Amino acid sequence: MNKPSKKRALRGRAGRMRGGRGSGRASPGQVRLWGRHAVEAALKNPARQHRKLWATREGIASLDGDLPPDFPVEFADVADLGRLVARDAPHQGLVLDCFALEDIHLSDILAEEGKEGPIVVLDQVTDPHNLGAILRSSAAFDAAAIVTQDRHAPPESGVVAKSASGALETVPWVRVVNLARALEELAEAGYWRIGLTGHAEATLAEALPAGQVALVLGAEGEGMRQNIEAHCDALAKLPISAAMESLNVSNAAAVALYAIATRPSD
Structure with missing residues (x-):
């Protein structure tokens, strides 16, 4: 049985991404994440800096929390999102570009x-x-x-x-x-x-x-x-x-x- 989770506001510093479409990869120094659990956890992580979220409306609705009003979101259909990630990757209507996490010693x-x-x-x-x-x-x-x-x-x-x-x-x-x-x-x-x-x-x-x-x-x-x-x-x-x-x-x-x-x- 999964533990009940507390609702927290989704967070992140907004920014614009250039290019990267169709490769399944983000630009150098960035990471492209997909799937509800991975994207939602990244959005809630205060140590993670975010660039842009591509999503279906159903994908946005599935998130536990609200995006900041100025967060850069581009709505797309399932087929378009499929072109942003690796072949047959289960994106569940959510694809996020963000910076890699900082090194830990x-x-x-x-x-x-x-x-x-x-x-x-x-x-x-x-x-x-x-x-x-x-x-x-x-x-x-x-x-x-x-x-x-x-x-x-x-x-x-x-x-x-x-x-x-x-x-x-x-x-x-x-x-x-x-x-x-x-x-x-x-x-x-x-x-x-x-x-x-x-x-x-x-x-x-x-x-x-x-x-x-x-x-x-x-x-x-x-x-x-x-x-x-x-x-x-x-x-x-x-x-x-x-x-x-x-x-x-x-x-x-x-x-x-x-x-x-x-x-x-x-």
């Missing part, structure tokens, strides 16, 4: 008080659908942040946002140059680093400590790189059936985050 996340949720570290997870799904699970289980490399990871995009169903706007996403160094920084901050891999001996339940956890997951197919495994305090596996070799990385993340959220307090 890991040190800023670690300095925040009251951040008790796990931090999810992704080693070269390149599929934007998987990244978006992991963001969604991270929001559902109160993860403090996700950490990826600035290379070998998807950029912020409409596909990530749609798959994240609004979580792109609420879960801090830290991009780092060196993932091993980031894991060292997490250890110094008191996080127990658990790498999830099928060849581990211990199950995740056996490896979980009582304190703060950094959950490390590897790329689709290849898993974690050796150097990243070496920077983990423990390796663990999910106790899945022998009839199945492995889980998709986003499914594994969801199961692991649930296990962390429901571990015994003592």
